[in-house]
Amino acid sequence: MFKKDIPPSNRSKVKSSVQRGLRQKLLETYPGFEPVIEEFMPKKASLEAVKLPDRVTLYTIDSTPLFFQPIDGPPVPHLRLIHTYPSAIPTIQIDRGAIRFVLSGATLMAPGLTSPGGRLPDAENALEAGQIVGVKAEGKEEICLVGMLKVGTEEIKSKGKGVVMDEGHYLGDGLWRMYLD
Amino acid sequence: MAEVEVSQARQVTYCGVCTLPPEYCEFGGTAKKCEDWLKDNESELWDKLYSEDALNANLSTLSVSAQERAAKDAAKKEAKAAASEARDSERKAASKVIIKRVERNKRKYVTVVIGLEVFGLENKKIAKDLGKKFATGSSVTRSPAGVEEITVQGDVSDDLSDWLLEVHGAKIPEANIEFVEDKKKKKSEQPIV
Numbered sequence: 001m002f003k004k005d006i007p008p009s010n011r012s013k014v015k016s017s018v019q020r021g022l023r024q025k026l027l028e029t030y031p032g033f034e035p036v037i038e039e040f041m042p043k044k045a046s047l048e049a050v051k052l053p054d055r056v057t058l059y060t061i062d063s064t065p066l067f068f069q070p071i072d073g074p075p076v077p078h079l080r081l082i083h084t085y086p087s088a089i090p091t092i093q094i095d096r097g098a099i100r101f102v103l104s105g106a107t108l109m110a111p112g113l114t115s116p117g118g119r120l121p122d123a124e125n126a127l128e129a130g131q132i133v134g135v136k137a138e139g140k141e142e143i144c145l146v147g148m149l150k151v152g153t154e155e156i157k158s159k160g161k162g163v164v165m166d167e168g169h170y171l172g173d174g175l176w177r178m179y180l181d
Numbered sequence: 182m183a184e185v186e187v188s189q190a191r192q193v194t195y196c197g198v199c200t201l202p203p204e205y206c207e208f209g210g211t212a213k214k215c216e217d218w219l220k221d222n223e224s225e226l227w228d229k230l231y232s233e234d235a236l237n238a239n240l241s242t243l244s245v246s247a248q249e250r251a252a253k254d255a256a257k258k259e260a261k262a263a264a265s266e267a268r269d270s271e272r273k274a275a276s277k278v279i280i281k282r283v284e285r286n287k288r289k290y291v292t293v294v295i296g297l298e299v300f301g302l303e304n305k306k307i308a309k310d311l312g313k314k315f316a317t318g319s320s321v322t323r324s325p326a327g328v329e330e331i332t333v334q335g336d337v338s339d340d341l342s343d344w345l346l347e348v349h350g351a352k353i354p355e356a357n358i359e360f361v362e363d364k365k366k367k368k369s370e371q372p373i374v
Contacts (some may be wrong), residue, residue: 008303039190082203083193097247100254103208142193142202171201172209 001070001165002174003105003146006052014047016061020044022047022059022075026067029074029132032088040081041066053173063180073148076132079169079176081145082150090127091134091143092153093119099137104170108165109133110156120153127153135165145170184315203230211262235278271298278345278353282338283363290336293363295368300352304329311337314344 012170013039014022023041027034041047050058055071058078060114082089094102095117102108113120117138122124127133129152135145169175196200198218199209203226206215265308278300281293297307308331312319318334328331333341342358 036190086191099205100208100251100302103205130281137205140202140204142204146206170332171186172199180298 001054001056002052004174006178008179011048011050011060014049016046022069026075030077030089033077033085036085036088040052040064040084047133048105050180058175058178065175065178065180069174073131076148076169078147079143079146079171080144082134084175086134086143088120089132089134089146090125091105091136092121092127093117094175096138099140099144099150101171102135102137104130105173107163107168108145108147110151110159110161110164113156114160114165116137120157123154129155133165135168142171163166189323194226197222207255212259215349261298274357276300277357277359279327279359279361281361282336292333292336292338292341294331294333294341295324297331298329300357301350302349302352304331308332308333309343312339314335315340 002111012089021039022142023043026041027037038123045061047066048060050060052058052068057071059066059075064080066081067075067077069075077089092113094108094112095115097115098108098112098140112118119136121127127149129149131149133147133149134143135147136142137144147165147181150163150166151159193202196206196209196215197219198215199206199211201209203215203219203223206212206219209215216227218229219230276296276299277328279293279295279296281295283291283293285291293309294307298304307320311331311333315333315335315337317337320332321329322332324330338360338372342360346355346359
């Protein structure tokens with residue numbers, strides 16, 4: 001989604017009513033943030049919106065990026081936020097061979113997840129298509145990619161090939177390197 | 182970020198060279214530099230990530246051919262990064278910031294600054310800062326040649342170079358600042374000394 005560098009653009013304050021709505025939405029999508037939302041997004045703080053290419057809006061507080069939202073999708077937390085609260089969103093894991101492709105912006109493919117190095121949740125915790133997940137890597141602690149699943153995890157297991165995640169926000173992409181001050 | 186005592190928030194260290202979490206440095210294209218940086222700044226982490234065991238564990242999980250491919254890829258990426266950096270620094274050394282004093286009207290001058298963007302400064306922001314500093318109008322204009330330049334009202338060329346060196350001295354070497362005087366060519370066309 002953000003392969004290119006993002007030019008600095010205008011930012012604007014978000015209305016407090018809109019901010020409340022966003023906060024609600026964020027908590028709905030990610031119940032995992034519930035206990036900690038006061039820490040990174042206090043009710044009083046004024047949220048700022050930065051426009052990104054492709055009709056995506058990034059929300060920040062005091063130059064700390066929090067999450068971004070495509071015009072037609074749910075909010076997705078920024079990787080820095082995920083690193084700070086890693087347990088807030090569901091994760092899957094890719095094997096080591098896939099890391100370098102993911103970090104250069106390739107789409108995530110199923111074999112990277114089904115191989116011995118990869119890890120998918122078991123059947124009772126299966127994730128549906130359309131869910132936002134964090135992607136960890138074999139032998140690493142941090143999450144390196146976040147995005148929306150295109151197929152459910154059970155389907156990945158049964159099929160074992162094909163695209164799993166089309167576009168996401170990965171370490172070192174334009175959004176990651178974006179300079180806010 | 183607000184890290185309080187009860188919070189579950191973790192402080193994550195990011196590499197000072199490639200900005201990734203250090204464990205991903207090997208994929209960033211500047212692996213060597215990253216390693217040095219980590220060694221200097223976060224020796225504990227360095228011990229953990231670059232110890233013999235860790236390196237071996239990394240290698241053992243991949244097949245030999247995949248390893249080779251990955252290594253080749255990494256080398257290519259690194260070479261690319263190094264080349265672009267070299268090009269960048271060369272460009273920086275070659276280019277100059279030109280501070281021009283332009284006569285607008287008999288004894289009135291404007292100061293024009295060209296070429297800041299090469300040194301990683303943002304014209305728009307600098308213009309704003311200059312306006313504040315000198316309490317005059319200051320704006321970014323597009324010159325007829327199509328280059329962006331900052332126009333500051335009033336003759337502030339000397340102070341301006343001082344200010345540039347003081348505030349952004351780390352980015353611009355003094356030798357790369359050049360003064361030019363631009364007089365209106367009317368009656369006495371004197372060569373500029």
